Amino acid sequence: KLDHQGNIALDWLNDSVGTIMFFNTRSAVLQTISAINYTNWTDNNPLKQAEAFANQKQFWNDFSFLFNSDYLQQRRSGLRTDINADEIANAAEGSTNKVRAAISAILKKGFLPTQMADSFAIAFGGTPFLMNRTATYVKQGLSAEAAKKRAFEDFREVSEESQQSSRQDRVSNIQTGVAGRLIFAFANTPMQMSRMTKKAMLDLANGRGDTKTNISKMLYYGAVQSYIFY
Numbered sequence: 001k002l003d004h005q006g007n008i009a010l011d012w013l014n015d016s017v018g019t020i021m022f023f024n025t026r027s028a029v030l031q032t033i034s035a036i037n038y039t040n041w042t043d044n045n046p047l048k049q050a051e052a053f054a055n056q057k058q059f060w061n062d063f064s065f066l067f068n069s070d071y072l073q074q075r076r077s078g079l080r081t082d083i084n085a086d087e088i089a090n091a092a093e094g095s096t097n098k099v100r101a102a103i104s105a106i107l108k109k110g111f112l113p114t115q116m117a118d119s120f121a122i123a124f125g126g127t128p129f130l131m132n133r134t135a136t137y138v139k140q141g142l143s144a145e146a147a148k149k150r151a152f153e154d155f156r157e158v159s160e161e162s163q164q165s166s167r168q169d170r171v172s173n174i175q176t177g178v179a180g181r182l183i184f185a186f187a188n189t190p191m192q193m194s195r196m197t198k199k200a201m202l203d204l205a206n207g208r209g210d211t212k213t214n215i216s217k218m219l220y221y222g223a224v225q226s227y228i229f230y
Contacts, residue, residue: 023110031117033228035125037162041212043136044129052128062130066123076115126155197222
């Protein structure tokens with residue numbers, strides 16, 4: 001637990017992160033590469049994705065459904081894409097220091113391009129996943145409504161696993177600790193990709209899951225996406 005001066009220093013750090021991220025177009029562009037995270041070797045392979053995109057009316061209907069879903073609205077309004085940003089939002093809402101609250105509120109607005117790009121990537125990559133997974137469940141005997149509901153749950157789980165998150169079960173102890181927030185303020189996404197790569201390696205070594213999927217995750221998250229991000 002920090003003392004008063006330690007908390008002031010940590011507040012300064014969080015707001016300095018907000019200053020750097022203020023209308024940071026580079027960060028916004030980087031968010032868009034995560035659209036590929038929903039690709040798999042089964043019902044949402046590249047061919048299936050192309051077929052879903054060809055159905056333009058349904059594609060954009062489902063895109064709007066995802067983009068305006070409570071899940072993505074929560075990510076945008078609560079800044080659920082970054083630990084430091086999340087803390088800035090909370091500080092603005094609960095602070096008794098009105099000057100600090102105003103500054104934090106302004107910094108919060110500066111995350112808008114990154115937030116919108118994050119939502120766009122999730123909705124754009126998730127739309128063919130939702131369409132194809134719904135079709136999979138319909139073939140298994142579910143009604144169209146039940147199939148879409150279950151497909152959305154799968155979509156959300158994939159999103160939470162592969163996207164930058166401040167959810168407690170998706171971040172490591174070092175990220176949520178004081179040292180982690182000081183040292184890894186800009187390393188949440190690389191750390192998440194590293195954990196996914198490690199999990200894929202362990203799954204492959206222990207014979208869990210699909211071999212092609214595990215190797216693909218190792219190559220993509222361990223090399224391709226990490227290279228693009230850095």
